[in-house]
Amino acid sequence: MLDRPGTADLLALAVETLQERLLPHLKGEDKLTALLIARALTIAQADGSDDHARQHSIADIARLLAIPPADDLPVAKKQLAAAIRARKFASGTPEAVRLRDHLLSDTAARLRLVNLKYMAARQRRAESSV
Numbered sequence: 001m002l003d004r005p006g007t008a009d010l011l012a013l014a015v016e017t018l019q020e021r022l023l024p025h026l027k028g029e030d031k032l033t034a035l036l037i038a039r040a041l042t043i044a045q046a047d048g049s050d051d052h053a054r055q056h057s058i059a060d061i062a063r064l065l066a067i068p069p070a071d072d073l074p075v076a077k078k079q080l081a082a083a084i085r086a087r088k089f090a091s092g093t094p095e096a097v098r099l100r101d102h103l104l105s106d107t108a109a110r111l112r113l114v115n116l117k118y119m120a121a122r123q124r125r126a127e128s129s130v
Contacts (some may be wrong), residue, residue, distance in 0.1 A: 011045040053109065060102050064095065 061076040062069040070076035
């Protein structure tokens, strides 16, 4: 059997090629269309690995709240929001630090879908500083 790249690898290559090689040469409506295609490809890529990320996020929220995991992510997020509103995370505690880390990670994941070019550049900068 041939060693072929997986779906996620192919989508990543398509997005990178579109952003790095094609977008700089496009103008006007063609550039807007290419940006929409890049966004759609990135969302498709995220959906492919979304189940693992969703389960990880549910488990992370359950650990933060010290409760059994919820059935789905929207329920877990509602539970977390209720705990935040009820001020269950005292400032300066390890729990508050873990909450902040979770929220930053979740926000970065959302930004990767919304602002493709910025997050790709930021990731390259972070990788080059290692």
